[in-house]
Every structure is written in C-alpha cells, then in structure tokens.
Amino acid sequence: MEYEISDKLKSVHGSAIREIFELLKKGGIISFAGGMPATLTLPAKQIDGILQNLVSKYGVVECLQYESTFGKALLLEQLKKFLPEYKGINAELQNMIILSGGQQGIEFMCKTFVNKGDVVLVENPTYLSTLQIVQTYEGKAVGVNSNNDGLDLADLEEKIKTHKPKFLYVVPTFGNPTGGTYTAENRQKIAEITAKYEVMILEDDPYSEIRFEGKAVPSVKCFDKIENVVYLASFSKIIAPAMRIAVAVANPAIIGRFNISKQSTDVCSSSISQLVVAEFLKNNLSEHLKNIIPIYKEKRDQMVKCIDKYFPKSFKYQSPHGGLYVWGYFDDDRDLLAAFKDVVNLGVAYLPGAHFFPDGSGKNTMRLNFSNATLEQIEQGIKAIGEYFS
Ligand SMILES: Cc1ncc(COP(=O)(O)O)c(C=O)c1O
Known part of the structure; x- marks a missing residue:
C-alpha cells in the first residue's frame, strides 16, 4: 500500500x-x-559491578517498575551534588527532570514551545540533530554568526529583533561541531541580551567535563537572572551513551511542561539506567x-x-x-x-x-x-x- x-x-x-x-x-x-x-x-567493569547486585540492593519495584516522570529520587539527590560540583549550578528538586538523553531535552523544548513557522536561533554551524528536531516541529532554524569565542552579539540582538525567536539554542563548551568554547564575557552578554528581550535559551552541555587544558568557564545558566535558561547535562559522553540519561534544569513552570511532554513520549526514563547513573555518580565518576x-x-x-x-x-x-x-x-x-x-x-x-x-x-x-x-x-x-x- x-x-x-x-x-x-x-x-x-x-x-x-x-x-x-x-x-x-x-x-x-x-x-x-x-x-x-x-x-x-x-x-565496562564498573557498570558490570553495579549491575551485578542492583536488583537485590534496591528491590524489584525500584529497579523494574514504572517510575515518576520527573525521575528517581535517588538520582535527583545525586544530581543535587553533581550539578554544583561539576557544573557550578544549584538545583532543587522542582528545578530538575530526568530525560532519556540530552536529545530528548531539545525535542521537549520544541514540543513545548515551537509553533509552525516559529524561529529558533542557533549557532552557525550548530548540532545537526537540533536542525532536524526544529524542522520536525515545523519551526525554522536561523543561524547567528559565531566564532570560537562565542556568538556575534550584534548579530544576536539584530536577529532577536527581526525574528522574535522562540528560543536560542547553544552548545557553549566544546561545541558540536566546532569544538569551540565561548568566553565568560560572551556568555554573560548572551544572558543579558536574551533577558532584555525575554527570549529563552536552551544551553546544551554534554562535553564540559572532557577538558584537556584551561580553566572551566561558568555556564550561561550561571548568568541567568530571569530564569529564561533551560540547561541540559547529559551522561552519554562521561559515562555511556547507552544509559540514555540526562537532566534538564530550569524554572519549575518549564519543568512541569517538560513533564507533560515526557508523559506522552516515554512515560519515564529507565529505572535501571537511573539507578546505575546514581551509583556511578556516587562512587565512580571522579x-x-x-x-x-x-x-x-x-x-x-x-x-x-x-x-x-x-x-x-x-x-x-x-x-x-x-x-x-x-x-x-x-x-x-x-x-x-x-x-x-x-x-x-x-x-x-x-x-x-x-x-x-x-x-x-x-x-x-x-x-x-x-x-x-x-x-x-x-x-x-x-x-x-x-x-x-x-
Ligand atoms: C551537542 C549535543 N547535544 C546532544 C547530543 C545527544 O546526546 P544524548 O546521548 O545525551 O542524547 C549530542 C550527541 O552527540 C551532542 O553532541
């Protein structure tokens, strides 16, 4: 047919x-x-060790049942330590939702906010899948000029005025594809400009722990004065992609909306994966x-x-x-x-x-x-x- x-x-x-x-x-x-x-x-060895007694340690319900859409309490508690220590971000329970990979956060941002024809500003060049997701939700990705130090701020402001975008998507640390890292000044200015026009930011940060040289730079989220920044941290690159675990950090109203988006997408992230990541953060990550x-x-x-x-x-x-x-x-x-x-x-x-x-x-x-x-x-x-x- x-x-x-x-x-x-x-x-x-x-x-x-x-x-x-x-x-x-x-x-x-x-x-x-x-x-x-x-x-x-x-x-491999650490995950093998964690899995060997996971069910006997946590019990069948914790491991094998459906879980709250927001995520497992045990993992959220670990994230309250991980986020300030590794990302410089403080988050309470109402600011977080566990996702099945960072990519799901990009999808939920579009599912939640993008109507047909809406513009999403992106770096030029940007992460390929974001272009695909924006298109799936019938939005239009428009590139903001960027170089290794960050976004061209005049171009950002101009494009905000022209396109009234739904949000700006950025990967400010060791970006994909450019590997570049925005300066702290550039991040602060991005936060200020988007706050001035009340444009949301989706800050995607899957790579910042894989640093070979130089000092950590504060995230854009650290300069967030009006809670317009949605921040994504993924464990794919620092633990394993197969975990399919990430976390979104944002204002509770946005987290609530992501929760509704997630209910119709996959109900909840895998209980087993969430427990493995919680154990790994506690005992193995550093x-x-x-x-x-x-x-x-x-x-x-x-x-x-x-x-x-x-x-x-x-x-x-x-x-x-x-x-x-x-x-x-x-x-x-x-x-x-x-x-x-x-x-x-x-x-x-x-x-x-x-x-x-x-x-x-x-x-x-x-x-x-x-x-x-x-x-x-x-x-x-x-x-x-x-x-x-x-
Ligand atoms: C910038 C960026 N965002 C998101 C993802 C997707 O990661 P995840 O496995 O957490 O869904 C990737 C994967 O390569 C990436 O490079």
Missing part, C-alpha cells in the same frame, strides 16, 4: 550522519565522522574522569600533530581545549561535500561540515572526530585525507 506521511513529517529527512554511518558499516574504513566516545573509555581525559587528550594531540604534518596550509583550524572534535575549513573554496565519497573510497571518512549549517552553506568545512580511532589510525587517516586535498 501507499503510506501517506503526515504533512508535518513529509519534509523531514533522515540525519545525514546516520546515512554516513550506514555507508561506513561496510568496514575497513577509518572513521573520523562519528561522535561516539572511545570504546575503551566506556566503564576516578573515571581522571582515567579517560588523558586518553582523549592523547588522541587530540595526535590529530593536531598529524593535521599540521599532512594537511595543506590552506586548512585552517584551532586545536580544541576539550570535547571530541576538531573543526576546520579550507580557505580556498573546496567542496568537501562533493569530495566525501572519493575520500571514503580511500578508506577514511571525515564529516562534511555543511550538514551543520541551517542555510546549507559551509561546503568548505569539515568536522573530524578524534575519540574513536587509535593513534595509528589517526596518523594513517589524516595522512590519506591530507594527501587527497594536497
């Missing part, structure tokens, strides 16, 4: 990255395209981070060294101080979307940066993930890409 897709979803295409992953499944390809944590950083950060730093160092050695000088980039990505561009107008398949045929993959731009520009940009390849693969793959473009 012919399936008639809803008007709402007809124009929403599958994520370009997911399609690229399918292509790369053929095997034998060194991939810098993904955004996955390195398998060797996943805490030690785990001490172990994994040097692993990522070594990979970052190797990628940067190899880019300097093998890429033509027309490739411009900044070494990221944390996170999982190197972002760069050729200053001679090459089309990295067009070149992608040729390079894959050489046995190596980057991610064409154009996918991250709301207006489809950025054809000369690429994102290189350094977390998943070995040091030898990084050298081999970067050499192959460098030689192709030389």
Whole structure:
C-alpha cells in the first residue's frame, strides 16, 4: 500500500550522519565522522559491578517498575551534588527532570514551545540533530554568526529583533561541531541580551567535563537572572551513551511542561539506567574522569600533530581545549561535500561540515572526530585525507 506521511513529517529527512554511518558499516574504513566516545573509555567493569547486585540492593519495584516522570529520587539527590560540583549550578528538586538523553531535552523544548513557522536561533554551524528536531516541529532554524569565542552579539540582538525567536539554542563548551568554547564575557552578554528581550535559551552541555587544558568557564545558566535558561547535562559522553540519561534544569513552570511532554513520549526514563547513573555518580565518576581525559587528550594531540604534518596550509583550524572534535575549513573554496565519497573510497571518512549549517552553506568545512580511532589510525587517516586535498 501507499503510506501517506503526515504533512508535518513529509519534509523531514533522515540525519545525514546516520546515512554516513550506514555507508561506513561496510568496514575497513577509518572513521573520523562519528561522535561516539572511545570504546575503551566506556566503564565496562564498573557498570558490570553495579549491575551485578542492583536488583537485590534496591528491590524489584525500584529497579523494574514504572517510575515518576520527573525521575528517581535517588538520582535527583545525586544530581543535587553533581550539578554544583561539576557544573557550578544549584538545583532543587522542582528545578530538575530526568530525560532519556540530552536529545530528548531539545525535542521537549520544541514540543513545548515551537509553533509552525516559529524561529529558533542557533549557532552557525550548530548540532545537526537540533536542525532536524526544529524542522520536525515545523519551526525554522536561523543561524547567528559565531566564532570560537562565542556568538556575534550584534548579530544576536539584530536577529532577536527581526525574528522574535522562540528560543536560542547553544552548545557553549566544546561545541558540536566546532569544538569551540565561548568566553565568560560572551556568555554573560548572551544572558543579558536574551533577558532584555525575554527570549529563552536552551544551553546544551554534554562535553564540559572532557577538558584537556584551561580553566572551566561558568555556564550561561550561571548568568541567568530571569530564569529564561533551560540547561541540559547529559551522561552519554562521561559515562555511556547507552544509559540514555540526562537532566534538564530550569524554572519549575518549564519543568512541569517538560513533564507533560515526557508523559506522552516515554512515560519515564529507565529505572535501571537511573539507578546505575546514581551509583556511578556516587562512587565512580571522579576516578573515571581522571582515567579517560588523558586518553582523549592523547588522541587530540595526535590529530593536531598529524593535521599540521599532512594537511595543506590552506586548512585552517584551532586545536580544541576539550570535547571530541576538531573543526576546520579550507580557505580556498573546496567542496568537501562533493569530495566525501572519493575520500571514503580511500578508506577514511571525515564529516562534511555543511550538514551543520541551517542555510546549507559551509561546503568548505569539515568536522573530524578524534575519540574513536587509535593513534595509528589517526596518523594513517589524516595522512590519506591530507594527501587527497594536497
Ligand atoms: C551537542 C549535543 N547535544 C546532544 C547530543 C545527544 O546526546 P544524548 O546521548 O545525551 O542524547 C549530542 C550527541 O552527540 C551532542 O553532541
């Protein structure tokens, strides 16, 4: 039969990255395209230990029943310690809701606030899935000019005045795709400008603990004077993506609305996952981070060294101080979307940066993930890409 897709979803295409992953499944390809944590950083032994006696420790109801949509008390209590210690944010119970991954927070923000035709301001470039989610809710993503220090504040103010956006979406620390980190001044100004026009902010922060150098910068949420900032912290990159656990921190009225959104999406986040994350935060996180950060730093160092050695000088980039990505561009107008398949045929993959731009520009940009390849693969793959473009 012919399936008639809803008007709402007809124009929403599958994520370009997911399609690229399918292509790369053929095997034998060194991939810098993904955004996955390195398998060797996943805490296999610790999770195994936690799971072994989870049900006998907490009982069948705590582990295997439906849970409150807001989240498990045990995890929320741990988050009251985690958020100030790691994120500099104080949150009471009424300010938090547990989510099934940070991505669910982006979805709930759109589900809750976006009407057909509404504008959502995003960084230019921005996290690809946010573009897909905004489109799913029939909104329109408009890019605000940005560089490694943060948003162009004049452009932000101008676009707020022109588009009256529903919210601004930002990843201010070790952003995806750029790896950049906004300065504290830029964050404060973003909070001030959005407060002046009463525009909400969705601050997405899945990477800030993966820092190799420099000092932590306060979140935009720390400058939030009128409670217009919704803050997302995810455990995918610092524990494991399979937990599917994140937390949103916001004014209770917004948390209440997210609660209603979540009821119709998935009722509640997995009880088992919530307990595992609670146990991990209590007993393992600080030690785990001490172990994994040097692993990522070594990979970052190797990628940067190899880019300097093998890429033509027309490739411009900044070494990221944390996170999982190197972002760069050729200053001679090459089309990295067009070149992608040729390079894959050489046995190596980057991610064409154009996918991250709301207006489809950025054809000369690429994102290189350094977390998943070995040091030898990084050298081999970067050499192959460098030689192709030389
Ligand atoms: C900026 C950003 N937000 C959200 C996500 C989704 O994370 P989660 O696994 O918590 O849903 C990712 C994953 O790569 C990301 O890079």
